[in-house]
Structures are given as structure tokens and as C-alpha cells.
Amino acid sequence: MTRLAPPSPRPLDYSRADWSGAFRNVLRELDGERLEPSSGSIPPEIEGCLYRNGPGRLERAGQWVHHPFDGDGMIAAVRFADGKARFSNRFVRTEGWQQEEQEGRFLYRGVFGTQKPGGWLANAFDLRMKNIANTHVVRLGDDLLALWEASSPHALDPGSLETRGVTLLDGVLQPGEAFSAHPRFDPGHHGARRMVTFGVQAGPRSRVRLMEFAVDGPDAGRLLAERSDSFPGFAFLHDFAITPNWAVFMQNAVAFNPLPYALGLKGAAQCLASKPGQPGQFWLIPRPGSPLADQAPRRLQAPEGFVFHHLNAFEEPDAGEAGTLVLDSIVYADFPSVGPGTDFRQVDFDSLPEGQLRRFRLDLASGEVCAEDLELRCCEFATVAPSRVGLQARHAWMAVAERERGNDPLQAIEKLDLVSGERRLWSAAPRGFVSEPVMVPAADAAAEDDGWVLVLIWNAARSASDLVILRAGDLSEQAVLPLPLAIPHGLHGSWVPGSL
Ligand SMILES: [Fe+2]
Numbered sequence: 001m002t003r004l005a006p007p008s009p010r011p012l013d014y015s016r017a018d019w020s021g022a023f024r025n026v027l028r029e030l031d032g033e034r035l036e037p038s039s040g041s042i043p044p045e046i047e048g049c050l051y052r053n054g055p056g057r058l059e060r061a062g063q064w065v066h067h068p069f070d071g072d073g074m075i076a077a078v079r080f081a082d083g084k085a086r087f088s089n090r091f092v093r094t095e096g097w098q099q100e101e102q103e104g105r106f107l108y109r110g111v112f113g114t115q116k117p118g119g120w121l122a123n124a125f126d127l128r129m130k131n132i133a134n135t136h137v138v139r140l141g142d143d144l145l146a147l148w149e150a151s152s153p154h155a156l157d158p159g160s161l162e163t164r165g166v167t168l169l170d171g172v173l174q175p176g177e178a179f180s181a182h183p184r185f186d187p188g189h190h191g192a193r194r195m196v197t198f199g200v201q202a203g204p205r206s207r208v209r210l211m212e213f214a215v216d217g218p219d220a221g222r223l224l225a226e227r228s229d230s231f232p233g234f235a236f237l238h239d240f241a242i243t244p245n246w247a248v249f250m251q252n253a254v255a256f257n258p259l260p261y262a263l264g265l266k267g268a269a270q271c272l273a274s275k276p277g278q279p280g281q282f283w284l285i286p287r288p289g290s291p292l293a294d295q296a297p298r299r300l301q302a303p304e305g306f307v308f309h310h311l312n313a314f315e316e317p318d319a320g321e322a323g324t325l326v327l328d329s330i331v332y333a334d335f336p337s338v339g340p341g342t343d344f345r346q347v348d349f350d351s352l353p354e355g356q357l358r359r360f361r362l363d364l365a366s367g368e369v370c371a372e373d374l375e376l377r378c379c380e381f382a383t384v385a386p387s388r389v390g391l392q393a394r395h396a397w398m399a400v401a402e403r404e405r406g407n408d409p410l411q412a413i414e415k416l417d418l419v420s421g422e423r424r425l426w427s428a429a430p431r432g433f434v435s436e437p438v439m440v441p442a443a444d445a446a447a448e449d450d451g452w453v454l455v456l457i458w459n460a461a462r463s464a465s466d467l468v469i470l471r472a473g474d475l476s477e478q479a480v481l482p483l484p485l486a487i488p489h490g491l492h493g494s495w496v497p498g499s500l
Pocket residue numbers: 182238239308309492
């Protein structure tokens with residue numbers, strides 16, 4: 001494995017209180033509030049809507065969620081037209097959110113360890129799940145989908161953000177069926193663009209259902225193709241990657257012991273434990289519609305490490321059945337978990353492993369896998385230009401720590417040249433904290449990095465959020481738009497071009 005030489009570490013320059021100050025309830029819902037830049041100006045060419053999802057309700061009746069991932073989903077939208085921007089936000093009206101709003105207390109346990117009031121006796125054997133719709137938001141057909149991987153999506157009105165309700169996507173899904181929060185948008189490897197996604201039924205043998213939806217034209221939202229494959233072992237699959245021929249998964253080496261969950265002692269996700277010394281596996285599923293569609297999936301042994309998110313994947317020329325499949329992933333040395341009894345706002349960053357960007361090369365003829373570090377600086381939420389999804393990309397944008405080594409909150413945006421290794425950085429430190437960068441290509445982009453990067457910032461200096469517009473090519477700051485709202489550190493978002 002190729003390792004990058006470590007530079008000397010720098011001292012911390014953020015305050016944990018600044019970081020944790022973002023964890024608060026969102027108490028207002030705004031509708032089309034005009035945003036004025038505090039610096040710079042909005043490039044008039046940007047036209048479309050940035051949607052972001054993340055936890056917006058973290059406390060009820062004095063009780064805090066155990067982990068922010070248990071917070072109820074709230075959608076934030078910034079709509080750009082004619083050089084102006086307007087902001088809206090709305091909670092997803094899930095059944096659980098509505099019930100808890102009415103009662104004013106938690107009525108459900110959370111997957112990441114939030115317990116109902118009343119101790120373990122009140123929680124034991126209550127295996128109901130609250131679909132919190134908090135992980136990602138994407139446009140599919142006439143709906144905006146608020147996604148949460150353990151259950152059905154919620155459909156929202158893309159304009160008003162009103163919740164239309166749980167959707168089974170015109171009968172594609174069974175009630176309660178798992179539906180990933182990490183769709184990938186195929187830019188047209190098989191003609192038209194597609195949304196490729198999956199659902200996992202985990203167990204001693206796990207089943208992966210791969211689904212491909214039309215995204216443009218009169219068929220938008222229609223299921224075009226699917227397949228279902230089962231694999232030995234318990235599967236924890238949060239994300240995946242696609243190429244023209246393959247859907248690529250990394251099955252982490254984890255064990256799941258549901259007993260503490262059933263007994264009311266832990267959340268389901270806290271019952272995951274890594275199996276030290278045991279490697280994971282890559283699961284490669286031939287995509288329906290590709291020349292390999294009739295083939296069985298392949299399994300290759302993966303190096304040690306834990307992966308939530310992938311950057312991208314691509315095939316080296318002639319990959320097909322016997323070429324090389326390249327997968328770039330953010331890898332942790334171990335599964336980073338917040339155990340019972342730990343307050344997530346007091347988390348000791350040094351005690352948790354950092355994510356680092358690593359390139360895996362999977363030789364499909366020999367089954368051999370080799371790995372190479374691409375970025376050792378703590379990173380997460382990496383993306384390529386939408387046009388390069390599934391193809392070799394030259395550029396990646398990601399959220400990174402300010403310090404060059406060690407685990408810290410994400411405070412900067414990095415543009416990484418995946419070929420030359422050249423890096424550019426835009427930093428919100430010391431008092432700003434970044435979220436996932438969303439790349440917005442220019443309408444008639446001549447180059448892969450022609451466009452902008454939109455980033456929602458937690459600005460601790462004014463205890464509120466800002467939207468920052470960077471030029472994608474050089475990360476130069478174009479505008480800062482202070483929001484009239486404080487939004488907790490969020491999860492994923494997407495860009496929908498054009499007007500509604
Ligand atoms: Fe994710």
C-alpha cells in the first residue's frame with residue numbers, strides 16, 4: 001500500500017463549544033425569505049435549488065437525543081434565480097414527528113441510542129422504528145424525496161416543501177421496505193440519466209435490491225430495471241458507487257448482536273461492533289442494462305477499515321469482466337460509535353478515528369485488491385462533478401479538518417486533483433464549521449470543474465448558519481449569505497438545476 005508522508009501536526013484552533021453550539025432545535029419554518037450577501041455577490045448564472053437534509057429537532061422536554069443522527073429530518077432549501085436567493089425550511093411531517101410534537105416528548109427509541117424516558121424497562125422489547133427522514137433529499141419525478149435508509153422515503157412538494165406523505169414509489173416498494181439514502185445519479189452511461197439506488201434486507205444472509213429509475217422526461221420516477229442478490233453475512237451498507245457496468249459495495253467487517261437493543265439497553269446501531277483483524281468484502285453487482293447484466297455478483301476481499309461513504313468509482317479501459325475497477329472511499333480505522341453514557345456534544349475527537357480518502361484498485365481478473373492513500377487529512381462528504389459519476393474524475397471536493405492530521409470537526413473545503421495530488425483549500429476556521437459541499441456545474445461547463453460549490457456553514461461567531469458560494473475551479477469565495485436561522489450540523493444535500 002502506498003502511504004503519503006505525514007506533515008508535522010498543528011495545534012487545535014477551534015473550540016468544542018463553538019462546534020457543539022450548532023446542536024439545537026430549529027424552532028422556525030421560513031418560506032421564501034430573501035437572502036442578502038454579507039460579502040460578495042451571487043453569480044447570476046446560478047439557477048436552481050439547493051436542498052439539504054439533516055436533524056432539526058434534537059431535544060424534547062429537556063431530553064436530548066443520544067446522537068444527532070436520531071434527530072428528525074428538516075429540509076432546508078435555497079432557491080437561486082436572477083442573481084437572487086431565497087430560503088425556505090420545513091420539517092418532514094413524519095408520523096413520529098407529528099406524534100412527538102403533539103405530546104411534547106420522545107415516544108420512540110432512536111437507532112443511534114436515543115431512549116424513551118423511563119429507563120430500560122420502558123424501552124425493552126419496543127422495536128418500533130421512527131422513520132425520521134433525515135439523511136438525504138433528492139428530486140425524483142414530481143417529488144422531492146426525504147430519505148432514511150431503514151424505511152420508505154417521504155415525498156415532499158419540491159416548491160413548498162410540504163410533506164405529501166410516505167411514498168412506495170408507485171408500488172415499487174413494500175411498506176416499510178429499506179430504501180437507501182444514497183442514490184447515485186448516472187449521468188447517462190446507458191443513454192438517459194438514471195437514479196440508481198438500493199435497499200438492504202440485513203440478516204445472517206443479506207439481500208441487496210438494486211433499482212434504477214428514470215429521472216428525465218415523461219418517464220421520470222419510473223422503475224426501469226432492478227435485480228436482487230443475496231450475500232452471506234450481516235450487511236451494513238450505507239453507501240455504494242456505480243460505474244457503467246457495476247454497482248460497487250463495501251461490506252464492512254461488522255457483527256450485529258441485537259440483544260442489548262431488544263432489552264432496551266442500546267440503540268440498534270450501537271449493537272454493531274467491528275470484527276478487529278477481519279477484512280471486509282467488496283460486493284460487485286453487475287448493473288441491469290449493462291452487457292454483464294446476466295452475470296452473478298462477485299465478491300473480493302477488502303483491506304481492513306470501515307467505510308460509510310464513497311467518493312466515486314470507475315473502470316479502467318476495457319474493465320468489463322477482466323479489467324480494473326477503481327473505487328475511492330473514505331476509510332476509518334474502525335467503526336466510530338458513540339457509546340451509551342457519552343454525551344455526543346462532549347465527544348472527544350481524539351478518541352475517534354478520522355476518515356481518510358483511499359483508492360482501491362480491484363483487479364477483476366486476479367481478484368487482487370491494492371490500496372493507495374489519496375488524502376490523509378481528516379475528510380468526509382466527498383463528491384465529484386455530476387458529469388463524472390461512474391467515470392474517472394480529475395477533481396474531487398470534500399469537507400476536511402483544518403488541522404492536517406488527526407480527527408477534528410470539519411472546517412474547510414478541499415479541492416483535490418485526483419491525478420496530480422494538487423490541493424486547494426477554503427477554510428471557515430476558526431469559528432466556522434462546514435457541511436457537505438454540493439457541486440453545481442455551470443450550465444454550459446467547458447471543464448469538469450467549471451461551476452460552483454455551495455456549502456452550508458455553522459457560523460459560531462453569530463450562532464447561525466451561512467451559505468457560502470465558492471467558485472469550484474479555484475475555491476475563491478464568491479458570496480456569503482447569512483441565513484436568518486440556526487441549522488444543526490446536517491447530513492446530505494443535492495442540487496436541482498433550473499426553475500420549478
Ligand atoms: Fe451518508
